[in-house]
Amino acid sequence: MTFEKILVAAMHTPGVKINREKFLRKELIRYCSEDIIAEAIKNNPAKAGISKELVNKISKQVINYEATKVTTLSVAASIPGGAAAIGAAAADITSYFVFILRTVQELAYLYGFEQFNLNEDDVDSETMNYLLIFMGVMFGVQGATGVLKKLADVLAKNIAKKLAQKSLTKGVVYPIVKKVALSVGIRMTKQIFADGVASAVPILGGALSGGLTFAMFKPGCMKLRKNLMSYNLCDPEYYKDSVDADYTAGTEVDEEHVEYQ
Numbered sequence: 313m314t315f316e317k318i319l320v321a322a323m324h325t326p327g328v329k330i331n332r333e334k335f336l337r338k339e340l341i342r343y344c345s346e347d348i349i350a351e352a353i354k355n356n357p358a359k360a361g362i363s364k365e366l367v368n369k370i371s372k373q374v375i376n377y378e379a380t381k382v383t384t385l386s387v388a389a390s391i392p393g394g395a396a397a398i399g400a401a402a403a404d405i406t407s408y409f410v411f412i413l414r415t416v417q418e419l420a421y422l423y424g425f426e427q428f429n430l431n432e433d434d435v436d437s438e439t440m441n442y443l444l445i446f447m448g449v450m451f452g453v454q455g456a457t458g459v460l461k462k463l464a465d466v467l468a469k470n471i472a473k474k475l476a477q478k479s480l481t482k483g484v485v486y487p488i489v490k491k492v493a494l495s496v497g498i499r500m501t502k503q504i505f506a507d508g509v510a511s512a513v514p515i516l517g518g519a520l521s522g523g524l525t526f527a528m529f530k531p532g533c534m535k536l537r538k539n540l541m542s543y544n545l546c547d548p549e550y551y552k553d554s555v556d557a558d559y560t561a562g563t564e565v566d567e568e569h570v571e572y573q
Contacts, residue, residue, distance in 0.1 A: 322409035356424035424545035448492035450532035
């Protein structure tokens with residue numbers, strides 16, 4: 313299977329879509345009041361005043377949880393071994409990308425991004441492209457980090473969604489998307505082969521395959537997390553400073569108006 317087919321299969325898998333509102337409520341309920349949670353859902357966690365430290369703590373827990381699940385499934389799928397090992401490895405890769413997609417959404421929502429239009433029955437090209445950009449950052453594809461930062465900056469400035477989309481022109485997005493598809497496709501092929509070889513040895517193969525999955529999954533998630541936590545979009549101080557600046561500007565205008573009356 314090609315990378316594109318595996319990604320589409322992963323997107324159509326039940327449970328891959330994360331509901332932003334339900335997810336944020338579930339993760340924040342232990343730490344925040346209902347008013348703050350409601351504000352985080354309406355805008356984003358940082359704009360609701362939730363500290364970077366808390367978001368970073370929750371995001372690490374989310375990554376560890378998803379990494380444990382994907383590794384456990386990889387081990388279980390690889391234990392039988394035998395002639396079907398390569399086929400099982402391909403199926404394992406699909407599951408791998410299901411968890412990649414889940415974690416991308418979860419991290420995006422914690423760090424201020426809007427709900428992805430990820431429908432298990434039909435995924436539009438725009439959503440596919442945005443997800444690929446996130447994955448490009450995870451896998452260290454050159455150029456992906458810059459594009460994701462531009463998108464985050466636009467959202468942080470509270471620019472309308474349609475204008476935000478226009479800010480990332482086809483000339484910027486499409487070349488990166490192609491690079492991501494090529495780079496991840498090559499890595500995926502290597503992983504299927506490595507998993508297939510490991511899975512050919514029952515029991516021991518399960519441990520090897522799970523180790524390979526964990527070795528690829530968690531570092532990529534942590535790399536994405538590191539980038540996301542550096543954006544204004546997840547910085548409460550950024551929004552505080554913006555409000556103060558707006559207030560100061562408004563005050564100056566009022567004073568000038570009074571002076572000339």
